[in-house]
Amino acid sequence: MSHSNSQPISVALIGARGYVGEELIRLLNQHPVFELALAVSRSKQGQAVNGYSNNTLYYQDATPAQVAEGNYDLIFLALPNGLAQSYVTEIDRLSSQSVIVDLSADYRFDKSWYYSLPELSQTTDQIRISNPGCYATAMQLSLAPLTPVIDGAAHCFGVSGYSGAGTNPSDKNNLELLKDNLIPYQLSEHLHEKEVSHHLDTDVKFTPHVASFFRGISMTTHISLQQPMTLEEVIEKFKKLYQHHPLIEVRETIPLVKDIQGKVGAIVGGFKLDKSGCHLVVCCALDNLLKGAAVQALQNANQAFNLNSLEAINYD
Ligand SMILES: NC(=O)C1=CN([C@@H]2O[C@H](COP(=O)(O)OP(=O)(O)OC[C@H]3O[C@@H](n4cnc5c(N)ncnc54)[C@H](OP(=O)(O)O)[C@@H]3O)[C@@H](O)[C@H]2O)C=CC1
Ligand SMILES: CC(=O)N[C@@H](CCC(=O)OP(=O)(O)O)C(=O)O
Structure with a gap:
């Protein structure tokens, strides 16, 4: 999607008071071209939008039809799973060319949508974009450099902070249950x-866990290799794939949740091969609300408008 540099790109954010919506607001506040014009929340309707200082904005309630009629250039859907379709139906009904970035799981298997983890794909000119899940991001960053040489299923052990479960009360964000617990x-x-x-296109087995910290994911992945490799060869593959992607740090030491909380990128590291050279363990840490959600939604939107993928993402 091309645009004239002098024109702001109008943005609607649906699900604006959620954990992910809040992060998107903070990121959009630094964006030179995207201009947040509508922040939808039913529960915060009428309240000023904190964290967005570029113009005075109040949360509004809006039906899917009202969102579609607003004809926004870019629409982020940051709603719980299962709710995107009513918005997409209304937007499609008006044959709108709005770019939609859906952060839920609703379109991740839909062939008419473009699934994009930005470091592994290029979103340019797509107008229906499905954002990856947070654990799925950590797993893919851990596996992608090796997919051609993986033997059998990879096994992933993931631990998330409880913000991964959203704000809707459940056992997974129940602080009493989580205290001193995993x-x-x-x-x-x-x-x-x-x-x-x-x-x-690689068989993956995954067991998620939730812990009492608020944000961050630690993912430990076991990979069998078809042929023995050296540690240098393994690390070289990771460095090569991510060399032009400043949000992905590859390092030899084990990345920790504390290293990545509040940070926009992901760290892949802790590479350990067994004596046979065929069994590798790799770790990834990222912030589920940032690289696992809002940051890559913004990367995808930037790419869709042919902007620098990292526009408004401060990664130093
Ligand atoms: N949390 C995470 O780590 C990640 C989340 N995601 C995905 O991002 C999406 C948002 O997640 P998250 O921010 O955690 O969720 P939250 O529970 O924190 O927020 C949900 C948002 O949706 C709104 N909402 C809830 N129900 C409805 C409804 N029936 N109609 C309209 N609006 C509704 C809420 O606002 P209000 O009630 O005020 O209208 C709120 O703004 C989800 O699909 C999630 O799976 C993806 C990657 C990581
Ligand atoms: C701790 C926790 O509950 N995490 C969520 C994943 C969050 C995420 O990425 O969600 P979507 O795939 O729904 O977008 C879960 O396991 O469902």
């Missing part, structure tokens, strides 16, 4: 297991 859930067939297996 909770495994969805022991098999988590959606992100299918998401990664599908998009990397």
Whole structure:
């Protein structure tokens, strides 16, 4: 999608008071071209939007039809899973060319949408973009450099902060239950297991856990290799794939959640091969609300408008 540099690109954010919506507002506040024009929240309707100082903005309630009629250039859907379709139907009904970036899981398997983890794809000229899940991002960053040489299923052990469960009360964001605790859930067939297996065309097994910290993901992945490799060869593959992607740091030491909380990028590291050279363990840490959600939604939107992918993302 091309645009004239002098014209702001109008943005609507649906799900604006959620954890991810809040992060998007902070990022959009630094954006030179994207201009937040509509921030939708039913519960905060009428309140001023904190964190957005570029113009005076109040949360509004808006139906899917009202959002579509607003004809915004760019629409972020940051709603709980299962709610995107009513907005997309109304936008399609008006044959709108609005770029939609959906942060939910609703279109991740839909062939008419473009699934994009920005470091592994190029979103230019797409107008229906499906953003990857947070664990799925950590798994894909850990696996993508090696997919041609993986033998059998990769096994991923992931631990998320409880903000991953959103604001809707559940056992996964119940602080009493989480205190001094680590909770495994969805022991098999988590959606992100299918998401990664599908998009990397590699069999993945994944068990998610939630812990009492607020934000961040630690992902430990076991990979069998078809042929023995040296550690240098493994690390070289990671460095090569991510060399032009400043949000992805490749390092030898194990990345920790504390290293990445509040940071826009991801760290892949801790590479360990066994004596046979065929069994590798790799770790990834990222902030689920940033690189796992809002940051890559913004990267995808930047790419869709042919802007620098990292516009408004401060990564130093
Ligand atoms: N949290 C995370 O780590 C990640 C989340 N995602 C995905 O991003 C999306 C947003 O997640 P998150 O911010 O955590 O969720 P939250 O629960 O924090 O926020 C949900 C948002 O949606 C709005 N909302 C809820 N129900 C409805 C409804 N029925 N109709 C209209 N609006 C509604 C809420 O606002 P209000 O009630 O005021 O209208 C709120 O702004 C989800 O699809 C999630 O799966 C993706 C990657 C990571
Ligand atoms: C701790 C926790 O509950 N995490 C969420 C994943 C958050 C995410 O990325 O969600 P979507 O795939 O729905 O976008 C979960 O396991 O469902």
